[in-house]
Amino acid sequence: MTTLEKLFTPAQRSRLFEAIPNRYSCRSFSGAPSTADWAALSYAAQRYALPGVRLFLHTVPENIFTGIVLNYGKITGCTTIAVLAASIAQPHSRIHAGILGEAFCLEATAMGLGTCWVAGTYKRKQLELPLQADETVLSIIAIGVPEKAAPDARKRKSLDRICKGDIRQWPEELRRAAAAVQMAPSALNLQPWEMAYTDGHFTLDAPQLHQLDLGIAVCHAELAVAEPHLWHFGDGKREPLACMTAKE
Ligand SMILES: Cc1cc2nc3c(=O)[nH]c(=O)nc-3n(C[C@H](O)[C@H](O)[C@H](O)COP(=O)(O)O)c2cc1C
Incomplete structure (x- = not known):
């Protein structure tokens, strides 16, 4: 699989x-x-x-x-x-x-x-x-x-609004992942994501209704990280919908 x-x-x-x-x-x-x-x-x-x-x-x-x-x-x-x-x-x-x-x-x-x-x-x-x-x-x-050229700019929330904590303390690859998530498309441009990095776990969460948007953001984060890692998808209640951990 x-x-x-x-x-x-x-x-x-x-x-x-x-x-x-x-x-x-x-x-x-x-x-x-x-x-x-x-x-x-x-x-x-x-x-x-x-x-x-x-x-x-x-x-x-x-x-x-x-x-x-x-x-x-x-x-x-x-x-x-x-x-x-x-x-x-x-x-x-x-x-x-x-x-x-x-x-x-x-x-x-x-x-x-x-x-x-x-x-x-x-x-x-x-x-x-x-x-x-x-x-x-x-x-x-x-x-x-x-038919036309791409627009110059896209409306996006600042990283401060979609990341918890001080992103400057995050490993470089995860800062790259956060910036990639920021550029992701979402329904009605709601950008319903919340990212956090604690105890070696990078979590990416969103309300249950926005699981499609969450998957889109996960795709962008995945593309940004080359180091070996594992994803775990949770239920969004007791645990976040998506969590990435570095593989030893
Ligand atoms: C799951 C999803 C559903 C969307 N549905 C529509 C839609 O029905 N009609 C539409 O015109 N745009 C739709 N969009 C496009 C978003 O409005 C767009 O991604 C967002 O405004 C950000 O703009 P950008 O994709 O140019 O960066 C959808 C986007 C996503 C991710």
Whole structure:
């Protein structure tokens, strides 16, 4: 069974880590991925696997996207999506979905494509998907050729607001991880994360409702840390949702 620590090869880790500052929510597309890009994305969708989640590509009519969230506007020109289907009875499947979806977005970004997580502003009923009985669609991801250049700046909380304690005392790799988490996307840009470092444990927590966002943040943190380590996913009540410890 694939675990998070084994998900990325060293080459993938550095390629996806470098893509983090270039990823943004692209909402206007000038076309679909080329045939070669589609093949590479299909390979990535199969390669990135964790228990309880399935990621697959699908084509959609452009009018599947709706509405306006935070004045961001409707997604236009997009006919290719990735679907994140989770067997939600399986432990941590929502967190796993966040990790895989974000790894996929960063892979697409590294290929020069635009992506946008879309959990709300699309017509779910219009999607006819080959789902298994126990699967639920947690989100789709719009993918395509971006029509415009990336925005210069993104609104983010300061590290002081999402980290507990004095981050200057943290090991360098964890400071890198915190900065990578800060750049992660989240639903409605809520950035619901709280990071802490105590007694050799780096914890990453969020309210239960935001497990997808938590998985996305875990993906960014994982890409920042090359030293051997282990992740433990908790229940978010007695223990934090995610905890990383250095491996002896
Ligand atoms: C789980 C999730 C769901 C999202 N759902 C939507 C959505 O339904 N519609 C939309 O336009 N953007 C959606 N977004 C994009 C966020 O609004 C965006 O990531 C956030 O505002 C930060 O901006 P950035 O991605 O450009 O850094 C979603 C993002 C995440 C992570």
